[in-house]
Amino acid sequence: MDLRSLSCKSCIVVIFLLLLVNDVRAYIPTKRFNVEAFGAVGNGRTDSSKAFLYAFTRACQFNGYSILLVPKGTFLVGPVVFKGPCRGPIDFQLRGIMRAPAGAVGMDHWISFRYIDRLMIYGGGILDGRGETAWHYNDCSRNSNCQSLPVSLRLDFVTNSVVRGITSLNSKNFHMNIMGCTNLRMERLHIIAPAESPNTDGVHLGYSEHIRISDSIIATGDDCISLGPGSKNIEVLGVTCGPGHGISIGSLGKYQNELDVSGIKVRNCVLDGTDNGLRIKTWATSLKSKVHDITFEDVIMNNVYNPIFIDQQYCPGGNCDNSVSSSVQIQDVMFRRIRGTSKSQAAVNLRCSRLYPCKNIKLADINLSYKGPANTTCLNVQASAWGLQKPDLGACI
Incomplete structure (x- = not known):
């Protein structure tokens, strides 16, 4: 057999396999889960924590590609833990505003994602931590037994994931805390808190590897x-x-x-x-x-x-x-x-x-x-x- 002919046939097989893989990806089952369909109310006053958790649970259990949608509006939420593992990749599409409860809530987190693979958080929305209602509780500079205020967004043991194009506003403590994560991209973030706000680190990482933070604007008090x-x-x-x-x-x-x-x-x-x-x-x-x-x-x-x-x-x-x-x-x-x-x-x-x-x-x-x-x-x-x-x-x- 002519070697060039064999080589050509091999190329055709490779191209066919690549097309097949892309075709299979295109037909992965996809389902959208709108938090409003689970009872969330975007009026800035109604506690929508249970609705968010229920929507996430359903999205996480879906055997395919799930999109959890937070539409336009202001949703009072938290503290909440979105815990995996999930059956497939999951998008957290934040288009509206998630607003934290006022004051110190006695927990180390406001919004927490844990043990999730292939998570994508994006959508141009805002995490409003309402730190101005809690910063006066921060006395850690003079009290070694102080109680830490909640981090706005915690990612713990999250892998192969992306956080893109969202705003974190006025966190009570760190804006984002990344712990035990691998292969994470954080890009086009906008992180804002006053210069005098205490302990409002933009992004803090620990015990994590292969993390990229890029093309972001961070203005904080720490x-x-x-x-x-x-x-x-x-x-x-x-x-x-x-x-x-x-x-x-x-x-x-x-x-x-x-x-x-x-x-x-x-x-x-x-x-x-x-x-x-x-x-x-x-x-x-x-x-x-x-x-x-x-x-x-x-x-x-x-x-x-x-x-x-x-x-x-x-x-x-x-x-x-x-x-x-x-x-x-x-x-x-x-x-x-x-x-x-x-x-x-x-x-x-x-x-x-x-x-x-x-x-x-x-x-x-x-x-x-x-x-x-x-x-x-x-x-x-x-x-x-x-x-x-x-x-x-x-x-x-």
Whole structure:
């Protein structure tokens, strides 16, 4: 048999199989579940929690592709837990507004999705956390036994999923908390809370991997994005942050058996008027773990305090033992093409552990201006620098 003929026949078989797969996908059973059909009322006053839960239960049990629709209107909901596993992929199409109950509700979540594979949350709608009714209850800065306020959106053990094109407004605590998740894309998000709102981190991640946060605007009262223990292979791309506390890794080292943080890439972001820029923070008195394989590149700073900041004496309450040095090892960190303006004289501030000095910190093409002469602070760090060095990085090398 002619080899070219055999090759041609093989191509035809492959094309046929691809067409067959696409055809099968097109005929997966699909069903829409409108929350109003289950008793939800979009008047902003009627508690629709039971209707949402019933609609989700039916959608989750459907043996096919289900779409849970939240139509235009304002729906008072929560706290609610949407728990899988589900029989098929599920879309949560948020077109209207979901409004949280007023005040502190005594739970760690408002809306929670758990143990779901192939979840898609989208639709251009709004999660209104009504944080203004609860922020005055937040006394954690002065009370170690304080009760945490609810996170607006929790994703726990969610896999192969997407959160796209929604707005989170005025969360009582974190806007979004991602825990134990794998293969998650978060894109075109709009996250808003006043600069003075306490603990309103935009997106917090922990014990999750292969997560991408992209093309989003985050303006909050705390970290725009914070990466906690166990964050692995995380990409932050095209995020505009401010006001807020910048993009942070940490805080780390507070609890026993924390997993390492690695494979973090922050690229093409803008930080505007934030209290910190690109920050790695570990508790002054900390337990052992490691931060490594970190890249920050192509980031613009507009009037930012501490644009480049490693803080291994993090102690927000001010009651730490400064004689003890951090046990978190930071190594293999690249800062490349970081440019803009600093609001603090110390544009580059690397304060590493005496016990475990930072290793292999690289700074390339740094261009940060201050209204006067900017400076650099480096303690217990092994670093190298090349390309443009503004401010002068001699103290770090």
